[in-house]
Amino acid sequence: MKLFCSQRDLDSALNIVNKAISPNNTLPVLNNILLKAEGKRLYFSSTNLEIAISCSIPADVRSEGSITVPAKLITSYISLLSDEKVEMSVMEGLNLAVNSTSSSTKIKCISADEFPLIPKIEKEQEFSIKNSKLYEAITETVFAASLNTSRPVLSGVYLYSKDKEVRFAATDSYRLAEKTIDIENKPNGDISCIIPARTMMELSKIISKSGDDEVKVSVSKNQILFLIGDTELISRLIEGKFPDYEKIIPKENKTKLEISTENLSLVLKRVSLFARENNNSVKLSATNDGKLTVSSEETKVGEEKAEIAIKIEGDNNKISLNAQYLLDVLTYIGEDKVTFSLNDNVSPAVIRPVKGGDYVYIIMPLKA
Numbered sequence: 001m002k003l004f005c006s007q008r009d010l011d012s013a014l015n016i017v018n019k020a021i022s023p024n025n026t027l028p029v030l031n032n033i034l035l036k037a038e039g040k041r042l043y044f045s046s047t048n049l050e051i052a053i054s055c056s057i058p059a060d061v062r063s064e065g066s067i068t069v070p071a072k073l074i075t076s077y078i079s080l081l082s083d084e085k086v087e088m089s090v091m092e093g094l095n096l097a098v099n100s101t102s103s104s105t106k107i108k109c110i111s112a113d114e115f116p117l118i119p120k121i122e123k124e125q126e127f128s129i130k131n132s133k134l135y136e137a138i139t140e141t142v143f144a145a146s147l148n149t150s151r152p153v154l155s156g157v158y159l160y161s162k163d164k165e166v167r168f169a170a171t172d173s174y175r176l177a178e179k180t181i182d183i184e185n186k187p188n189g190d191i192s193c194i195i196p197a198r199t200m201m202e203l204s205k206i207i208s209k210s211g212d213d214e215v216k217v218s219v220s221k222n223q224i225l226f227l228i229g230d231t232e233l234i235s236r237l238i239e240g241k242f243p244d245y246e247k248i249i250p251k252e253n254k255t256k257l258e259i260s261t262e263n264l265s266l267v268l269k270r271v272s273l274f275a276r277e278n279n280n281s282v283k284l285s286a287t288n289d290g291k292l293t294v295s296s297e298e299t300k301v302g303e304e305k306a307e308i309a310i311k312i313e314g315d316n317n318k319i320s321l322n323a324q325y326l327l328d329v330l331t332y333i334g335e336d337k338v339t340f341s342l343n344d345n346v347s348p349a350v351i352r353p354v355k356g357g358d359y360v361y362i363i364m365p366l367k368a
Contacts (some may be wrong), residue, residue: 001063146172
């Protein structure tokens with residue numbers, strides 16, 4: 001294998017495929033990136049056996065071939081070169097020579113024969129979605145997925161479609177986030193699958209830097225493929241049935257509040273300094289005089305009480321909630337104002353952006 005390519009292209013591709021490298025791989029070859037020179041392109045692949053990422057860049061290929069190179073080392077090294085032409089060639093003894101005008105290095109590699117085969121997905125259902133819309137959907141839902149793997153179905157993002165509508169939902173059983181997106185091309189059949197949260201987080205990093213093109217999504221029985229330009233991300237799906245969450249979203253409310261996102265965030269950050277000693281529990285009390293009182297119980301470090309101006313419809317109401325769960329949605333919702341819908345202190349609180357009804361977030365109350 002011998003080729004010439006741009007340092008900038010090389011650096012960009014390595015950073016993309018690095019996202020599938022796990023720090024605790026048991027197989028040494030899984031810490032490597034597969035490089036394959038073929039035709040007029042250099043192809044890159046990486047996998048941790050759950051996620052596989054592939055992409056390619058243009059290259060002046062003098063002789064075709066393949067090798068696997070340590071991911072962390074090659075990525076760090078290429079990032080430290082100046083923007084110039086880079087020559088790469090495989091030497092005897094499974095060594096990769098990397099030469100530029102100002103430097104030359106030799107990296108010890110592993111044979112490409114040891115690299116696992118990247119599976120080809122059987123495309124059963126397909127649809128396309130704008131990058132910006134998919135990024136928004138991931139950002140506004142994935143944080144609500146469970147970090148505890150004892151219930152695997154809660155450690156992913158639920159994707160399902162109906163007609164020309166696609167929904168993303170995530171829950172850890174204490175809170176739930178759901179985002180609805182309209183798509184132009186209807187999938188050939190309804191889609192219902194659970195995508196690992198890590199897959200969605202890595203996907204969001206890739207699409208955040210890929211402009212506002214479309215992402216092509218293909219779903220099979222146990223795998224999903226995202227195609228973003230020249231980049232492919234394949235992931236396994238989580239087996240199991242996602243909870244039927246729609247019946248726990250309250251359809252009516254006794255109290256509806258409209259609150260500034262920024263003001264509520266600042267108050268919650270202050271109050272949560274004192275609420276940490278008490279499982280992050282904060283009390284919210286809304287009154288018809290247009291005020292929301294946010295307070296903590298007295299703890300070892302003290303207590304805090306603050307007021308915010310609100311618009312209120314309906315009855316006076318109060319509820320105890322987890323401050324961090326509230327702060328999470330205020331961070332990711334991306335709106336100046338939100339509405340709170342409350343029934344009583346034992347029913348879930350429902351939070352939506354004032355503009356746009358395509359997003360809903362619910363938090364289960366804490367014991368007062």
